[in-house]
Amino acid sequence: MTASKPMDSAAPTVSVIGASGYSGAELTRLLQRHQGVKLQHLYAFSQAGKRADDLYPATGCPMTYLPYEGGTQSDIYFLALPHGEAHSLVPALAAAGKKVIDLSGDFRLKSTQEHEAFYGSKKPAEAVMTYAMPELFKEEIASATTVSNPGCYATSIILALAPLFRGAGGMPKVNSVACTAISGLSGAGRSSKTELSFAEMSENVRAYKVGKHQHTPEIMQALGTSSTDPSFAFTFTPMIGSLVRGIYSTLTLSLDSPAEAQAIRARYAEFYQGAPFVRVRNEMTEVRHVAHTNFCDIHIPDSGRSSSLVVISAIDNLLKGAAGQAVQNMNIMLGLDERTGLL
Amino acid sequence: MTASKPMDSAAPTVSVIGASGYSGAELTRLLQRHQGVKLQHLYAFSQAGKRADDLYPATGCPMTYLPYEGGTQSDIYFLALPHGEAHSLVPALAAAGKKVIDLSGDFRLKSTQEHEAFYGSKKPAEAVMTYAMPELFKEEIASATTVSNPGCYATSIILALAPLFRGAGGMPKVNSVACTAISGLSGAGRSSKTELSFAEMSENVRAYKVGKHQHTPEIMQALGTSSTDPSFAFTFTPMIGSLVRGIYSTLTLSLDSPAEAQAIRARYAEFYQGAPFVRVRNEMTEVRHVAHTNFCDIHIPDSGRSSSLVVISAIDNLLKGAAGQAVQNMNIMLGLDERTGLL
């Protein structure tokens, strides 16, 4: 009998700091079975001393969470910490030449002003990393040492808009985008808030942070504009609903000239040709189609020739919106097929 | 001991035709305990012969569904039939002087052209009744004999927009509305479709009929414009999610001039001053707040001074969106307090 996971002994080692949250648990699961790396340490804080498969039995991972005390033994570090906590850890890791993939919002925004306006906290001016959305910035990611993994809503929304914003010669200009997005409740993390209890959230829908969500400037930045001087009106209403995983974004675009959905779809299909995890689908997309996968599905319903256009995208917030995309980024940074361990 | 429901023996009698669907079951429940009317007959087709409390034990109603064969014994008739089936029944009821409250889409649209475009079926040109949205047309309803009960999405969306469209002097003009609305799955009726099974719809969200939903012309008509020559751009994306009851509508409005959410809210509060079931709330609205009630809750989040405005409304699709509003209309037609039997 052979081992269940054949592994090159020279495989790079990887550790997760902040492994006890929901994204951390997904990283644990994905990295444990990944053929190209060796999972070395799981670090946690309040849960240090517990075993991963006690806190998250579904991971089947027998490792014990360790308190992180500054080690740099691994080749690669995933940081899945609450916002604001990665700032102090990254410099030492970077100085030691480690590859770092940060899943928080700490290093996403180039503008400290926008960071402070939306996160409500200071950040060091130098705290900017390569914005690691593989479908847009694959080459930069491949050559980067430290990267910032996109936000969950941001992933779903940027992928739904990028083909009309990036190198979109010949396409109509977008005047405004009205966006609503329903997120699964795992997006709020392991929570003890009454308003996120099952008794309050079953059979419920609730919007929050209307027009104020911190992913707004991230979206604008990735599309080549900014939230302070935007090239188009963007109104974003995030919501939570009765689901654990998934983000379902509906974007209603006002274009400067009428277009056929078919032509737009063709543009999207071409734009995402080499992107194995983005699927431009002819059928309506659903959360169920992408849950527990790293796919982002996009559908553009037929609407006749119109200057109003609807684009719908769906992802799993913990995978394509967090841990899956992070592993995809690691694969790219290691020169592996970006799909490794994600299918 | 006295009976559990004291009743004037001279109370008007009421029957429901199409009582075995979800709206019919709610009508059964509401009318059975209503203090001002006497529930006389429940009519159904495929379920004729069954008892209401066998098909819907929660109603506790021991009446047996009868096949409807054209009787006119009752004073009031609710019609809760599939679209297209009420056309042939109403004339005889109307000729016999009966009060009729029709819950289908058969009599809502003044324009036969719009009806045919959106319902895909012919309708008699004379098939138009008073559009019975109490908050907009209470006087017409009070004096009408036959009324058409609004659609569920339409109720939620019209109530969220009316204060900016009807007698809205001094308010900014609405240039466009991008609307998404999540409906509970009871809106699809008692269904045997695979795609509406629990296994497919749990933890799911799915849009459908994007830009094509039949409530669109109804909304435009109630706001004083039409879907063929609209005074504002309206894009509507209906969705279903993992809930049984409720409609949660998010409307992103583009105004012709900037406004403060506060001023808009004041306008809404004034507009709905005498409307006991519409609540303009300062806190975020949720489906849970209105489920199993006849309320429509509306919230307008703060957004600074802006020409983008978000309005959120929530109803229970089976109550304010169907059976509850129908009973409210009956109360008005009978000269009763419109809240009777609905609190």
Added chain:
Amino acid sequence: MTASKPMDSAAPTVSVIGASGYSGAELTRLLQRHQGVKLQHLYAFSQAGKRADDLYPATGCPMTYLPYEGGTQSDIYFLALPHGEAHSLVPALAAAGKKVIDLSGDFRLKSTQEHEAFYGSKKPAEAVMTYAMPELFKEEIASATTVSNPGCYATSIILALAPLFRGAGGMPKVNSVACTAISGLSGAGRSSKTELSFAEMSENVRAYKVGKHQHTPEIMQALGTSSTDPSFAFTFTPMIGSLVRGIYSTLTLSLDSPAEAQAIRARYAEFYQGAPFVRVRNEMTEVRHVAHTNFCDIHIPDSGRSSSLVVISAIDNLLKGAAGQAVQNMNIMLGLDERTGLL
């Protein structure tokens, strides 16, 4: 126009102490529309100062929660407090001649020893009230001033067993009962526990307190035996699942002689003949059949002639298992039809 709820000005007044929990919210809703009493005050502690329709918009109740400071203005008091808190309040209310309906476990058990063993806290020896299960003790309730409302699991299980234990001449003797019961998560109250969050409890089932639940001695007492010297082996596994409301109990009985399910059913039907809220059904019972109602549905599946017998019962834990049964008790104590305000 007349008021929506005609009310005799001489109607007794009623207040709720502990009105801001889930049972309190149901009491608010039920008492507000009750034709035979006048809701006077809602008392709460941490939520004092808030309006009921802000905390629970679905109640539509505009009253403000007051801190309870010992008043005795009302004729009737419902106590919906956490276990252990009613002991100190009841004596003064009782001394003032008020009718008291306590929804906690404080006054249910005659045995202080059992109370201490299962609740883990002391109780005054005199802290015993009439055990107010209307189907078993209607006359005692009618003449009582203070009553103790049964527990939710206990209601569902006692009603499923009573016909074989109370005056069951000619019926087989029950040797053992293995009981599992799934409860909705509202049973845990307004909770901020991580393990009761939507993200943890959606699509989940979890047993707890196996063999140790505090309703066990209450069940034994109502059936005429005790948990310390039981006349039959009782094993109880409570569970929580992905639902907000409802208790679904499955009891597997071992009888001392074979019986036909049909004969047992006949016994149950006879036993509950005058009980308007207990329905012995020939069809399988489901939570959906009783949710949002005060019914307890019982079904005994066919099993041929056997000494193993399965009995299934379903209730809404917040209504028949708490607030609904409490109002039913109030009706009995006031000499009203016990169904008043509950249909």
Added chain:
Amino acid sequence: MTASKPMDSAAPTVSVIGASGYSGAELTRLLQRHQGVKLQHLYAFSQAGKRADDLYPATGCPMTYLPYEGGTQSDIYFLALPHGEAHSLVPALAAAGKKVIDLSGDFRLKSTQEHEAFYGSKKPAEAVMTYAMPELFKEEIASATTVSNPGCYATSIILALAPLFRGAGGMPKVNSVACTAISGLSGAGRSSKTELSFAEMSENVRAYKVGKHQHTPEIMQALGTSSTDPSFAFTFTPMIGSLVRGIYSTLTLSLDSPAEAQAIRARYAEFYQGAPFVRVRNEMTEVRHVAHTNFCDIHIPDSGRSSSLVVISAIDNLLKGAAGQAVQNMNIMLGLDERTGLL
């Protein structure tokens, strides 16, 4: 860049007949990423001509369902057909020397009498294969050519009982077992039944086939007894609840002598020592712990020294209860580590 799934070109080929159901979709997903076999054909009937990733986008599998016309090209065949349809296909596959793993109930029972009593259909007397529960019959499976994969409830219940029945010297004898089990709704297959719609099953629980479920004789057979002359009383109440995946079984055992839960747990731990997918846990087990995994988790709550014993087990009905266990069996038949492709 390397391919995402390195594969020996000499890997055995595998096909799935009946690939378009829920178990088939899980087989598709598991086999596609399995490192030790090559997925060759997906066969379906009503869905022939469709692509797997159109019907089940989450599989990401671009293969097209073919109609099965008797081919024997592959080395291994999984049959995931409705009960009764495998009988006619297996002989030809067996005659051609193919390895066959049948997921239906067609070949599970040795007794044709029991088969006919519980399945309500005839079966050929010779239609019996190795009962492929790896934890009990690993050696037989390793040397078998055709095997019958256990039922979902049966898996959960047999694993929860086997340590007290198979080679259980020194353990108390089991006199009776009262078993309730809640299944996710995927267990009913892709369904178009009204009673399995989301609107009917959300927030619901419903028992069915009480005492009559077809997995009963399978359980008795695996434990070394039979349903016609059982060595212990077995009462089984299956239920469906508001979840898609999972089986949560609660078994209340009556023993012939008192035992400590601790001693029983030790016996279980020893019995499952070499079984990588069965975990005897000290903490309460939950559906969430095993959903989307091939684990069976078992917990035995403390109950003091007692002759009543509760055993709780949880599996994912589509994985350990169907497709996962089938792949585990394939691994054993191919001499691979049984965990291959399942972690």
